[in-house]
Amino acid sequence: MIIIFTLPLSSCFEVIHELNLNADGSGHVEFVLNFSRSETKIQLLKLLDEVNGYKIPTDREIHEQVASFADSARVSPGIKNVYSRYDERSYSLEFKCDFDRVERLNDRIYSLWQQKEPTKAVREKYCTFVNNELTILIGARIMTLFKQMKPADRDVLIGADYKSIMRFEKEVLSQTNKGSKLIPNKKVIIIESPILDLIQEPYLFNNLIKIKA
């Protein structure tokens, strides 16, 4: 019965990524994964043990995973003020922290990847900030992850939205991402799009942003 009710396994969820970058390269990052729009489906899925071969975690297991993720960030060099939260009523996850330089985020991704796939993990430069230029190169990696997903799992991304907010202390002089918009004060760049649209044009995840010195 539950399987019939959950036939369309596409989920409506949103991913929010906020980055506040200071002139010296330090800053603050926030990630929000909000499944609230899929509350009904999640409640039904929670009645199952597994879907598509994946075990459905309990709220307690999610809390533990989120806490473990935050703890590993706390002991990472250059990362501080770590905060994480899982709201089991709205099914949303939140993680935020401060960093002394943006490249610390590359270290975190490498560290997490290494825990999961020690032999495959590669240290890559997803974000760099040099001479007032912020480079973001995550499109290729996201595309690789998407290709690794089973076709049935990809359906989960139908209806999912992505939002990226990047805030800077000084004005942005130029940026290369045609899918993003610079708000009138010229200090905030926004990308808002369905995830699948971005995956079809993965370079829209990337950007080269020049900031006024």
Place this chain on the structure above:
Amino acid sequence: MKKLALITLNFLFISQVFAQNLEELVPLSSNFVLSVDTKKICEKIGKEKIYQSVPFNTFIRELILNKNPEVQLKNVGIQLDRGMEIFYNITPSMHYLGILYGIEDESIFESYINENKRDGQLEKIGNFKLLYLASNDEIIAWNKDHAIYVKVEYLSSDLKPLSSKSDSYWYRQYPELDPKASTNSNSYDFDYYQQGDYSCDEGACDEGDYSEIEMAYEVVEEITEEPVQETPESIEPFTAEELEEMHVKLEKIKAEYEEKRIERNAVLKAAYQNEISTYFSVMDVNILSNSAFTKGKKAESDVYLWLSKDAMSFEYGWNDFYYPRKRFYRDLMSGLNAFVGQELSANLFLKADKITLETALKYNEEVTQLYEEIYSSKFSKKLLKQVRADQILWISSVSLNSERLWHHYPSIYANIIESQLRKEGDFSEEIAVVVDFFEIMMDEKALGDLVTGDMLFVLKSFNETEVKYTTYEYNEDYSERTEIEGTRIEKLPQFVGLFSTNNGEYIERIMNLAVKHELFMRTNGYYESNTKSLDFPMHLGFAVKNGIAMMSTDLYEIKAFSEGKLSGSMPKDLQSKILKNQGYNMINIQEIMKAFPYDGYEGKTLASYEYIRNNLRTVEVFANFTNGAFESSIDITLPENQKNSADFVWNFVHDLVEIDKQ
């Protein structure tokens, strides 16, 4: 001239009269038979339509070696409307899957095989010809009447592969041992052994070659036991003496391997020929001598499946290092046991107005008696009087004697667990302790009173309901994110579920516990779910009245039920189906699919979904335990204006393939 014509006609007549019934060639020792009446199917679909089918031609090409898209089934000499027998035969020396089919024109078939035999070896033996395929475990044999394809899955110990890890037969050549010594390296390059033909797919390769390569590699390693040098500049090349010593060792391994291989191949080849020859001589005893097989088969069926759990399947090679990879059939059979069933017969009828699948699962005497006790009940009419059924998307009913079920449950459970753990070892003693514990602790009478065994579930509709969710919004300069509440419309299922009980008071006590924990609230004689604390998307009502417990998403229905004012409106024919069967299910697939618009899907996914929705109607399942067997019948209704169900299935599959190509 007339004489010649007469002789020819006579010959043709005789060959038709004596064309072998393929079923008569299926060995008695087979414990899985899938018999496809291709003659009936061809008549229903049309031979030309089948010949022109691209997917079917692709499938046949895969089956008979060729991947050339130019090759059409029409031109390979196979007699399409002769029938097809797929079976699994178990003999003391080998286990194999066999596929028997008719030959229309031997010369065309043979020339086709000759063109496509790749590195297979063709031989003429007596009145048939035989092609050993290079994969070493596949054989095709034929004469002017019929052909058989054999895929060997297990060989007995006297025919066992050379390596304990592998199933190496005879055709795969030992790799050329030509290590290319380099003056700049301290090791041989063996990588090329694992390229090309030597890379293997799961379950389809000769690992024997690999194991021999590993041995050869060990020889090299023995020689190169010197400490590893860290810089390339400091690496010393092999001396001429060392190289010579390695060659000698490798040649010795190669010679020993060849000797063993030739010896074993001769034995194996003889065993294969001996086995295959039985399909080209008269089989006095065949599967038709098995009354269980013949009794299960209905003359009108288009496809007949019969399988019987045979202890022999498990006697040989169960724990062999190599064979587990190839024993998919035995894994399938291991799912059967005394309680799941020991013998299955299934008849598929592709009728004019519907598809019907009739199955019968048989058990041993002890289990039959036990199931007869469990399924001795009759569905209670009083449940049907409590169901308003103006619209039904899915209805499911079951009637059993739950007290007898709980009584036998520990032994059933133990048997199932024991069969699942058989591969791991003997856990019968541990399981017996658990069974004793259950039998002491379990009060089957009390459990049987709580839920007596009549259950009914009705999915009525999917109603649009406004649901709230959390999202975020930003201020004008995007400096601040605020959490806000949004609303959306979702389709939620509206259903009712009922079961009979002899202990309503105890159920009330359980519900009071739910009230205490604030999962439910008590309101005017019924219980209502507390949506804030119960992690369930639908608002539920629950009540117990006159030996019936009801749960519904319709609170008015629950209220009327608790006040004794509910009057049922179930159609008479549906009531009759529920009352006459111990299990009944009706699913309106089309209406259920209509409830899900599949927002966000596009392209071929959406097209496939819409096609399925437009072309499926209802499925009905009837289940009963009668005549010592668990019998079920599944009816799939066709859309209007279909030629017949065989043609419908054919078009359905082909249309979906076409959509997938877009």
